[in-house]
Amino acid sequence: MAFIESGYLRMFDLIDGKEITFWIGSNGKFITSLSSFVFETPNFWNIQAVTDCTLHVIDRDTHSKLCKTQPKWLEFDNILLAHSFALLEQKMLSQLHTTSQQRFNTLFKEHPQLFNHVPLQYIASMLGITPETLSRLRQHSN
Amino acid sequence: MAFIESGYLRMFDLIDGKEITFWIGSNGKFITSLSSFVFETPNFWNIQAVTDCTLHVIDRDTHSKLCKTQPKWLEFDNILLAHSFALLEQKMLSQLHTTSQQRFNTLFKEHPQLFNHVPLQYIASMLGITPETLSRLRQHSN
DNA sequence: ATTATTTCTTGATATTTATCAAGTGTTTAT
């Protein structure tokens, strides 16, 4: 588990030889391969630094120990999880009813810097579209 | 927050006059409008019983009290959250790289009973497709 | 029982997006 001080990271899964990026984050966010935490599998998702990064890392054992000995930490972890879940739920919801164009517009509005630091193919993957389609959406959005 | 003993429930959001179903659950699952818990808004998502249900409900205040006074409860809540998050993450991932046909097949394989108890339009919405498309996918899957 | 309402299906067409292929630009390595 890590807190991102600076830089860009992505999470992806390798399916049929293809990388599916499903999360990209930068400063101020927490990143965890929670699925491997939960399912106790060694390397469930892949995490990759897209740029140079400064991170504050807590390993699994330390995290577990903190949860058991520091009630405040467990409480914090709980709040962090709840927020992450709520945000993911909203993201899922937007996947279900918005067009690619809308999702691109929203992302570009909220994180314009992303497009300068992260290869477009990763962004396309995260939006659930091909790089070609993203390339076209970018033009038609102006 | 409720534990479902029997029956079917769905969660949906009303967007531009349209209902978007994003979760359907039945016995053995927990259901919470977590977003309203987190963002403290009174009624963020809608929850509806699709069939008659038997539920075990814990209201917000009781939940908060339990979290503060019972360390074991907080620990349980944490695990529940982590699992929910991991499952949602996997669902999101499958949204990004699978076809509608595949998603339908998987759902039908894992929850065939769903199709006998829940209106197909809700299932279609949850799969991110129109009722017409679902109707066609069902035929071509045989 | 009959009507009314809702839900699901089917067909025809339009729109969106993927795929394939080729080309252009940009970074990296030697």
Next chain:
DNA sequence: ATAAACACTTGATAAATATCAAGAAATAAT
């Protein structure tokens, strides 16, 4: 500086899905 690798764009075509419209089937209401 040049070549190689990588990233992005553009065009043509195919596939998937949405939309619109109408009808059939199932459910609820009287």
